[in-house]
Structure formats: C-alpha cells, structure tokens
Amino acid sequence: MKKITLSALDLAVVRQDGDAAEAIARTVALAQHIEALDYERIWLAEHHNMVNVASSATAVLIGHVAGHTRKIRVGSGGIMLPNHAPLVVAEQFGTLETLYPKRIDLGLGRAPGTDQVTAMALRRNYADGAYNFGRSIEELQQYFGNTSEHTRVRAFPGEGADVPIWVLGSSTDSAFLAAEMGLPYAFAAHFAPAQFRHAVELYKKHFVPSPYLQQPYMMACVNVIGADTDAEAASQATSMYRMFLGIITHQRRPLQPPIETMDGLWGLQERAAVAQMTACTFIGSRDTLREKLLPFIEETGIDELMVTTNIYDTAARLHSYTVLKEAMEA
Numbered sequence: 001m002k003k004i005t006l007s008a009l010d011l012a013v014v015r016q017d018g019d020a021a022e023a024i025a026r027t028v029a030l031a032q033h034i035e036a037l038d039y040e041r042i043w044l045a046e047h048h049n050m051v052n053v054a055s056s057a058t059a060v061l062i063g064h065v066a067g068h069t070r071k072i073r074v075g076s077g078g079i080m081l082p083n084h085a086p087l088v089v090a091e092q093f094g095t096l097e098t099l100y101p102k103r104i105d106l107g108l109g110r111a112p113g114t115d116q117v118t119a120m121a122l123r124r125n126y127a128d129g130a131y132n133f134g135r136s137i138e139e140l141q142q143y144f145g146n147t148s149e150h151t152r153v154r155a156f157p158g159e160g161a162d163v164p165i166w167v168l169g170s171s172t173d174s175a176f177l178a179a180e181m182g183l184p185y186a187f188a189a190h191f192a193p194a195q196f197r198h199a200v201e202l203y204k205k206h207f208v209p210s211p212y213l214q215q216p217y218m219m220a221c222v223n224v225i226g227a228d229t230d231a232e233a234a235s236q237a238t239s240m241y242r243m244f245l246g247i248i249t250h251q252r253r254p255l256q257p258p259i260e261t262m263d264g265l266w267g268l269q270e271r272a273a274v275a276q277m278t279a280c281t282f283i284g285s286r287d288t289l290r291e292k293l294l295p296f297i298e299e300t301g302i303d304e305l306m307v308t309t310n311i312y313d314t315a316a317r318l319h320s321y322t323v324l325k326e327a328m329e330a
Contacts (some may be wrong), residue, residue, distance in 0.1 A: 002020060003301065004297050004302075004303075005304040005305070006034075006039050006040065006304075006305055006307070006324065006325060007039055007040045007041040007043070007045070007073075007145035007175075007219070007304060007305070007306040007307070007330060008030065008031075008034050008039055008041075008042045008057070008220050008307055008309075008321065009042075009044075009045060009077045009190070009304065009306050009307070009308040010027050010030055010031075010042060010043070010044055010045075010308065011025045011044070011045050011047060011053050011055050011151070011308075012024050012026070012044065012053065012054035012055040012061065012291050013052060013054075013104070013243075013255050013310060013311060013313065014051075014052040014053070014054060014254045014255065015255045016253070016254040016256050016257065017254075017256065017276070017311075018255075020281075022244075023054040024054055024061065024064070025304065026314055026317070027044070027055075027061070027065060028064070028065055028068045029314065029318065030318065030321070031069050031072060031074070031222050031319045032066065032068065032069055033114050033321060033322075034173050034176075034321050035069050035070065035071060035072040037166050037172075037321060037322060037325045038325075039072060039096060039321070039325070040072070040073060040304065041072060041073035041074065041075060041079070041105060041306075042065065042072060042073075042074055043074075043075045043076060043079045043097065043105065043107060043306065044058050044062055044065065044074075044075075044076060044077065044078030045058070045076070045078065046058040046076065046078065046079055046080050046083070046095065046109075046117075047114060047124060048083075048112075048114035048118050048147040049114045049115060050114070050252070051117040051233075051252070051300070051309050052252060052253065052254045054097050055143060058076050058079055059076070059079070059092040059093065059096065060303060062075065062096060063099065063102070064094055064103070064229055065256040066096065066099070066103060067099075067100075068317070071103070072103070073105055074100070074103060074104060074105070075104055075105025075106060075107055075158045076105065076106055076107045076108075077107045077168065077186065077221070077306070078106075078107030078108050078166070078186075079106065079107065079108055079109070080108075080110070080111055080122065081108045081109065081110065081133060081136050081137065081140070082111075082112065082119075082133065082136070083112060083119065083122040083123050084111060084122075084123065084139075085322050086136050086140040086143060087139075087143060087155060088141040089106070089140055090144060090155035090158040090161075091155050091156070091157065091158050091160070092142055093161065093163045094143075094144070094155055094156070094157035094158025094159070094161040094163070095157050095158075095309055096163075097139050097157070097162065097163050097300075098157045098161070098163040101162075102162065104163050105163070105164050105166060106163045106165050106166065107165075107166040107167075107168045107186055108133075108137060108140075108165060108166065108167060108168060109168040109174075110125045110133040110169075110173075110174065111170075118234055120148075122215060124227060125208060126292075127323075132182075133177065134136050134177050134181070136175075137165065137167070137181065137183075138181075140165070141153035141158070141165065141191040142323045143158050144159065144160050144161050145159075145162060146158075147159075148239040156222045158189040158224060161231070162303075163287075164184070164212070164233035165212070166178075166183060166184045166185065166186050166219075167181065167182055167183050167184070167185050167186070167289075168185075168186050168187075168188065169185065169186070169187055169188065169199065170187065170188040170191070170192035170195070171192075171194055171199065172196050172198055172199050172202055174199075174254075175187075175198075175199035175200075175202045176202060176278070177205040177267050178203055179202065179203045179204075179205075179206035179207045179209055179212065179216070180206065180258075180319075181208075182207065182208050182209055182210020182211075182212055182213055183210070183213060184213055184216075184217040184218075184219065185203050185216070185217070185218055185219070185266065186218075186219040186220075186221060186306065187199055187200070187218070187219070187220050187221065188221055188277075189220045189275055189279075189280035190221045190223045190247070190280060190281075190307075191244075191278075192204050193276075193277075193278075193279040193280040194276070194279075196220065196280065196300075197300065200218055200220075200301065200302070202217055203218060204218070204301070206251035215234065217303050217304070218300075218301070218303050218304075219301045219302060219303065219304040219305070219306055220280070220281060220300060220302045220304075220305060220306065221276060221283065221306040221307070221308060222280040222296075222306075222307055222308075223280065223282070223308055223309070223310070224289065224293075224304065224308075224309055224320065224324050225237040225240060225282075225283040225284075225311060225320060225323070226283075226284065226285070226286070226289055226309075226311060226320040226322075226323030226324045226327065227284075227285060227316065227319070227320065227323060228285060228286075228319075228323070230284045230285050230288050231285075233284045233285060233288075233320075234257075234283060234284075235260070236258050236311045236312070236316055236320070237258075237259045237281075237283045237311070238258045238259045238260075238261075238262055239255055239256055239257065239258050240278070240281075240311055241262055241266075241274060242256045242259075242262075242265065242276070243255060243256070243310055244274045244277055244278060245265065245266055245270060245274055246263075247277075248270055248273045248274060249270065253307065255310060255312055256310050256312065257312045257313075258311075258312060260314075261271055270329050275289050275329075278305050282314070285323070286326050286327040286330065287327070287330075288326040289323065289324060290327040290328065290330055293305070293327065293328070305315075305328075307321075307324060309321065
C-alpha cells in the first residue's frame with residue numbers, strides 16, 4: 001500500500017476553564033508539533049456564533065499559525081464561501097500567499113458554518129451564495145488568474161497567487177462539483193460520514209482533468225485518538241464523545257476533561273446518534289490504529305488522511321499525533 005499523507009484539522013476549541021487565547025495557543029502548539037513530525041498541512045475551520053470555537057476569523061488565524069511555523073502548509077478547512085464576497089477571499093488569501101509563499105491552501109465549503117440567523121448577519125444574501133457555490137468558485141479563480149490590466153475589478157494582492165483551491169463537502173453534491181471542476185476534494189467524515197464512501201466513488205468516476213489537477217485527489221477527515229495503550233486512548237476519547245453529545249442535545253460546553261465512563265451521561269438514542277456521527281473515528285494504541293486505519297485507507301483509496309483530535313490534555317493531544325505518525329510508518 002502506498003504511503004499515506006497525514007494532515008490535521010483544528011477548530012481552536014476552547015477547553016473547560018480555558019479561553020480563546022489558550023485555544024489559539026494550543027492550535028499553534030499543534031501546528032509546530034506536527035510540523036516537526038512532517039505532517040503535510042494543518043487546516044483551520046470557519047465557524048460562527050459558537051462560544052467554544054475560536055476559529056471564526058479563519059484567515060487571521062491562518063496567518064498567525066503560518067507566522068509561527070516554517071514549512072507546514074496552512075489553510076482553511078474551510079472558508080464557507082457563501083459567507084463572503086469572492087473578491088474579499090481572493091484578497092485575503094492573496095495576502096497570505098504573499099506573506100507565506102507556497103504554504104497556503106484554500107478549502108471552500110458551501111455551508112454557513114453556523115445557524116441561519118448568523119449566516120444572514122454575515123452576508124444577507126447567504127441563500128443565493130449557497131445556491132451559486134460553483135459560480136462563486138469560478139469568480140474566485142478568475143481573480144487569482146486574471147492577466148488583463150483592463151479588467152475593471154482586480155484582486156491585489158491576489159492576481160497570480162498560487163493558492164490551491166479545494167472543494168470541501170459532507171454530501172455527494174460537492175463531490176460532483178469537485179469532479180466537474182477538476183479540483184481536489186476533501187470530505188468531512190469526522191462528523192458526517194453517512195455519504196462518505198458514495199461521495200468518493202462519484203468524485204473519482206466523474207473527475208474531469210483541469211489545469212489545476214490532472215488526476216483526482218481525495219482527502220478524508222476523520223477523528224483519531226491515539227495513546228500508548230488502548231485503555232488510555234479510550235479514556236481520552238470520552239472528551240470527544242461529550243463534545244458530540246453536547247451537539248446532539250443542544251447543550252454545547254467547552255471541551256471537558258476525560259472521565260472513566262460515558263454510562264449515565266447518554267441514553268440509548270443519544271449514544272446511537274453519537275455513534276452515527278463518529279462512525280469514522282479511530283481510537284487506540286499504535287498497533288490498534290494501524291490495524292484499523294490501513295484497511296480503511298485501502299478500501300476508500302484516499303490520497304491523504306486529515307485527522308482531528310479533541311483531547312483535553314495538551315500533552316496527550318500532541319502525543320496522539322505522534323502515535324498516529326508512528327502507526328502509519330511502522
């Protein structure tokens with residue numbers, strides 16, 4: 001089996017008794033740690049009106065992380081394009097690419113990354129933006145690729161910027177779009193795994209080569225909790241399960257410390273709902289992660305594995321990424 005490229009997704013999640021400043025510091029520490037491990041990239045995700053997520057100003061955070069690292073690629077996983085005018089995104093990421101050449105990625109999603117009321121506050125014609133996602137991507141590509149000085153609206157910095165554009169998705173709609181546009185595709189299997197395998201098939205089947213990409217390139221984002229033992233990993237994973245339980249019950253809280261058992265915190269229905277959301281989750285020691293992940297990678301044929309790791313303890317969180325790297329290189 002080919003060697004898999006490893007990357008990370010982070011939302012700068014606020015911990016219990018922590019704050020946004022600490023969450024951002026943890027993101028920087030993660031980027032520096034996985035850079036030393038030769039991970040390919042770290043992406044930050046745009047979310048709004050969420051008190052325990054500190055990645056709302058995604059382009060600003062990307063610049064901060066890139067400024068505290070040397071070589072790892074830093075990008076968006078993603079920028080929710082309907083929330084923004086394509087010209088603004090071109091200027092922001094053109095500026096980032098100017099500051100950090102050959103290190104910036106632009107992952108684009110069609111969802112708002114928030115509730116509908118907040119989406120309206122961000123961009124009042126959000127509904128039209130979501131409907132015109134493909135055309136907005138084309139507009140963005142035109143800003144980056146413009147070579148005519150007679151064009152009336154131009155992106156500075158932005159023109160000529162070598163910023164790879166990715167299509168993000170959690171359904172088959174985005175798979176078709178990425179395939180038709182000849183762009184790399186990243187699937188959010190870490191929270192919406194239901195259509196993942198079908199989306200992979202559709203993307204590869206319908207892919208059309210483009211000036212940006214000659215062959216399909218597929219990345220999957222999954223949850224990974226690694227530790228020296230299976231028991232320790234299972235314990236650390238309770239923080240992640242409590243986070244998903246909060247989403248299901250609409251009782252979101254800061255990232256909680258691990259506990260001995262989830263028994264008593266969820267009923268059968270809630271447990272089943274969390275299990276459905278976290279179907280693409282891999283928990284365990286080096287050997288266990290390797291045993292579980294290798295068949296998953298081979299079966300799906302993905303080119304890159306992006307992982308998100310919601311562990312409360314900072315040292316344990318960083319160690320999880322080391323365990324994963326060792327598991328994939330064993």
